[in-house]
Amino acid sequence: MSDNVFVGAGQWLTDSAHWSGTDGVPARLLEHLGYTVLTVVIAAAIALPLGLWIGHTGRLRGLAVALTGSLRALPTLGLLTLVVLWVGIGLTGPILALVVLSVPPLLAGAYAGLESVDRHTIDAARGLGFTEWQVLTRVEIPLALPLIVGGFRSAVLQVVSTATVAAYIGLGGLGTYLIEGVQIRDYPMTLAGSLVVVVLALVLDAGFALAQRSAARS
Template sequence: MNLFLDAFAWLADPAHLSGADGVPTRLGEHLWYTIVAVVIASVLAVPAGYLIGHTGRGRTLAVALTGGARALPTVGLVFLLALLVGIGITAPMIAFVVLAIPSVLAGAYSGFEAVDRKTIDAARAVGMTEWQIVTKVEVPLGLPLLIGGIRSATLQVVATATIATVVGAGGLGTYIFRGLRSNDYTQMLAGSIVVIALAVVLEILFSIVQRLVVPAGVTAGRPSDTRSKAVRPGAVTATPLTKGTQ
């Protein structure tokens, strides 16, 4: 418990709240790396996922490739890329994008696959083109699952972006690795607390967005609980015998 109190005291220390090495600066770096990596991954994976989901082609290959990408050791990939492109943010950013693509791709094509085929057939029956089916039917209905995939990718990158500091890119991992080298467990725990807090906040935000993007027609079509409440029988005021005598 004392270690946790020391960690919160470390975070509240004004000396750690300003400057290039302050918590707000490192938090901003960490969040920026996460946003950029997920945006790049989405630009690459969403169109491919939509194509796979709409046509039904290439799913096996996509599953194999994304499964292989998930199995890659991120730290090893960062060091390998650092040897190729040099020290800085480029190497970890490429690794973060590779890490984020599988979840975004899976969310994109799973969203399309989740759309009832009868809905697609009905859209074709009323004369919609394939592009209209994609943009007006499959994309809106599949959006919650896509947001779920982006949500998963974001949380994975937030947790992994701490390794950016090993190649001099900063971020919240600075406190964790610096504390590890100097046996400063208070600083390590403080950095970990901020990473966890960031992940929790993003999880809450994505949960809200995922609920908001459900099309109104889908929520309106959900059956409501119309079961009537049980009516308690009225109190017996008289028995048949007493009624007959009245």
């Protein structure tokens, strides 16, 4: 039985019919990546300035820690379904929920990154006559870069994973194969979709691992 599902998933993935059109793997993959990029860009526009400000000034740090911690307890499926009932079917609701979920890792990466910078280095920069803005942009951010990139890594993987769940509320993307497959008991399609998502997550994670390493070296 289980072997059949594997064989079925293999056949599903090698069937050229599943690689074209709006329900084909490339289209769904692009959709999935599109949502991920859109979400992370919006979340970064909120979280990065805030996180850098918290890290630079040391203010509101306790609030940021509590916020990132308590959001972990919030079930993503509950948030997604709730937002859709509030905002209505469409792109806004799911994207809003995904943004809420990807703010905490980005925020944590930014403020933890700045905190990891040696105080003496910052004081030395001030002693050399750097303005606060120069301290931030020329000393703190470059030194904090590996942790900031790490925040992006967590956020992107979180969104890729949650966007799969969001197919349930009609977001589309690669999760569609999983949700539809379970509903119509087409388990080979479910498995094929799952394998594509897993490969996507692994490739993105490896990419970010490399980016983090080069950020640490420069």
